[in-house]
Amino acid sequence: MDKLLQDPNQFVTDIVDGLVRSHPDYYEKVEGVNVIKRKDGTPSGQVGLVSGGGSGHEPAHAGYVGEGMLSAAVCGEVFTSPTPDMVLEGIKAADGGAGVLLIVKNYSGDVMNFDMAKELAELEGIQVETVIVNDDIAIKNAEDRRGVAGTVFVHKIAGAAAAAGKSLSEVKKAAEKAINQVRSIGMALSPCFMPESGKPGFELHENEMEIGIGIHGEKGIERKTVAPVNEIVSELLDRLTAEVTDKRIALMVNGMGGTPISELYLAYKYVSEQLEQREYSIARSYTGNYMTSLEMHGFSITLLAVDDELLGYLDAPSETIGFPVRSE
Amino acid sequence: MDKLLQDPNQFVTDIVDGLVRSHPDYYEKVEGVNVIKRKDGTPSGQVGLVSGGGSGHEPAHAGYVGEGMLSAAVCGEVFTSPTPDMVLEGIKAADGGAGVLLIVKNYSGDVMNFDMAKELAELEGIQVETVIVNDDIAIKNAEDRRGVAGTVFVHKIAGAAAAAGKSLSEVKKAAEKAINQVRSIGMALSPCFMPESGKPGFELHENEMEIGIGIHGEKGIERKTVAPVNEIVSELLDRLTAEVTDKRIALMVNGMGGTPISELYLAYKYVSEQLEQREYSIARSYTGNYMTSLEMHGFSITLLAVDDELLGYLDAPSETIGFPVRSE
Structure with a gap:
């Protein structure tokens, strides 16, 4: 599989540079490390939010840095957890004096490294709390469930709570409420290809698909x-x-990176029809590439049970590349 | 190539239905035909804008229907010009009493069918003007140049002029200014596949690319x-x-449909660096999937020479799926 690529070894650095270059008024790269932060910083006295993980999921997570969402995103190598030192840089960049919430997808490397960074940050006097997103129901055992596209809703909801001036424990509570109420499942028609090796991440033949x-x-x-x-x-x-x-x-009808917009809206038609047949009421909907997997062709469906509080957070103003300003 | 597909014969209808279903407050489908219009209609006394052409370029053109951009989009079959009757429906849906501007990409079928629709609309007493976008410099002869991603800038600029209350001739003039100053060129790493046949639109082998x-x-x-x-x-x-x-x-660094966001920002890094080396000043930039070709993997670069007038139009408020609310 061919890619638009300069040097496989600087794939992530090039993406981060491109993001910062495209939004010089909004983004800043932390010196010498693939961490993107809000240029204007977390407003003083506001809870800071940090997320991240391996890269290859763009616009996640850097695309959700901005007013009303994340304060900083830590961009590990492709599909590889960032080191605790990198996460620590993210926490320091995000700290506005009211503590920092880490939003971590449930992968063992991420959980471990964000936890070590939390300890390091606490040694420096920064108050840190963590929530773990585990919305992927393809795994039966809830403890082992992976964090996938539902993470974007958690970013939005926690970000809106933080922007509203809530305390660290209140922001954490809002994030946990979202996590408890969000579930996702995905499918793919084609694999993704690793930039370093050029090899597929897994085998999937023509006319075959993988559910979950x-x-x-x-x-x-x-x-x-x-x-x-x-x-x-x-x-x-x-x-x-x-x-x-x-x-x-x-x-949320989420594209996996290589899925054209046409097919996402085509899928949206059937998802929304079938949800209505099942007597669900779609209060808000989002169709697009939110949490991707390099150039994988496929999509996921995320359902978030909402009440007025969560809808308020979803609708609150935000200014990022990745999240639409208004619900669709 | 596998696709997310229900029935190849209703591919476009399914996309149109999905778009309307995802934005029920903003979109309306014209009864019985694949034409999407603003639900609130063109404000009375405002110039209406219609674009369209073959489908497969999503979010173009339906994704640019909304306040500050298009009044209606005519969605032909994949890579196939819409019929004059369809375009006429678009014109009628877009008419707010101050005339309608047709923004047509330079393909002979589109030019012919939009022109026939113009004549039909004039018979019904609607004043219609046309502009032809021909920004693709891969073709040497200017008359034969195709309309590609630069069309999106023309939508935005003409749409902002119309929303500002300009007359039909003034809106046309703004569109023509944009057309005169915009140029694009694209490349692909992989072909697109036709939904009806499942066959590639053209042959392109592994490790081969097509420039232009x-x-x-x-x-x-x-x-x-x-x-x-x-x-x-x-x-x-x-x-x-x-x-x-x-x-x-x-x-504009535009994805061709199957290009992941990561690679678009990676490309953006080098495009912006090289433009700066060439002493260009990037006043605004837009990175994403704006004018696609089904699941083609590749990108195009569009340069629009701007002055304060055009920048004002680019920055004017708009509310659509496809165009970012703020410049990146």
Whole structure:
């Protein structure tokens, strides 16, 4: 698989540079490390938010840095946890004096390294709390569930709470409420290819699809022949609606990176139709590339059970590349 | 190539339905035809704007329907001009009593069918003007140049002029100014695949790229071995800067549909660096999927020479899916 690439060894650095160059008024790169922060910094007295992890999920997470969402994003190598030192730089960049919340996707390397960074930051006198996002229901055991596209809703909700001047414990509580109420599942038609090796992250043959795939190409629930999208949606929603039983929801139809917009809206048609048939009320919807996996072709569905508080946070103003200013 | 697809024969209808379903407060489908219009209609006394053409370029053109941009978009079958009757429906939907401007990409079928629709609309008493966008410099002869991603700037500029209450001739003049000052060129690493046949639109082998490709996979300037992105950018900018000699520009780095966001920002780094080396001043920049070609993997660069008037139009408020609310 060919890529737009200069040097595989500086793939992430080039992306980070490109993001900062494209938004010089909004972004700043922390000197010497692939951490992007708000140029204007976290307003004094406001809780700072840090997320990140391996790269390859763009616009996550750097694309959610900005007013009303993240204060800083830590950009590890492709599909590789950032080091504790990098995360510490993110925490220091995000600190506005009211503490910092870490929003971590549930992967063992991320959890471990963000936790070590938390300890280092606390030694420097910064108050740090952590939430772990585990929205991927393709894994049966809740403890092992991966963090995927639902993480973007957590960024938005925690970011809006922080921007509203809430305390660290209140922001953490809002994030945890979102985490408890959000579930996702994805599928892929084609694999992604690692920039360093040029090799596919996993094998997936023509006319084959993987249901329940992870955002790094992790094995899902089953592999089978490609079906019409209506059938794919039906299978994904059978699983999701078993877990999200509140009927008032925010819906995200997320592209995996190589999926054209046309197919995402095509999928949206069937997702929304079937949710209505199941008597769900779609209070807000978001269609686009939010949490990707390099050039993987596929999509995921995220359902977030909402109440007025969460809708208020979703609708609150934000200024980022990745999250739409208004709900769709 | 596998796709997210229900029925190849209703691919475009499904996309249009998905778009309208995802934005029920903003969009309306014209009864029985794949034309999307602003739900609130063109404000009375304001010039209406219509664009469109073959589908497969999403978010173009329906994604640019909304306040401050298009009044209606006519969505033909994939890479196929809409019929004059369809365009007429778009014109009627867009008419707010002050005339309608058609923004047409320079393809013979589009030019012919939009022109026939113009005549039909005039018979119904609607005043109609047309502008033809021909920004693709891969074609040497200016008359034969195709309309590509620069069309999006024309939508924005004409839309802002219309929203500012300008007359039909003034809006046309603003659009023509943009057209005269915008140039684009693209490249692809992989072909797109037609939904009806599942066949590639053209052949492009692994480790081969096409420089100067069109948004329907039309032949470009040359086909060669994939090079590092810096070299690709250098070749594209050699050609573009020969044509856009004013140094104050708006820059668009546009994905072709299957290009991940990561690679677009990576490309942006080298495009912006090289433009600065060539002493261009990037007044505004836009990176993303604006004018695509199904799942083609590649990108295009668009340069628009700007002055304060055009910058004002680019920055004017708009509310659409496809165009960012603020410049990046």
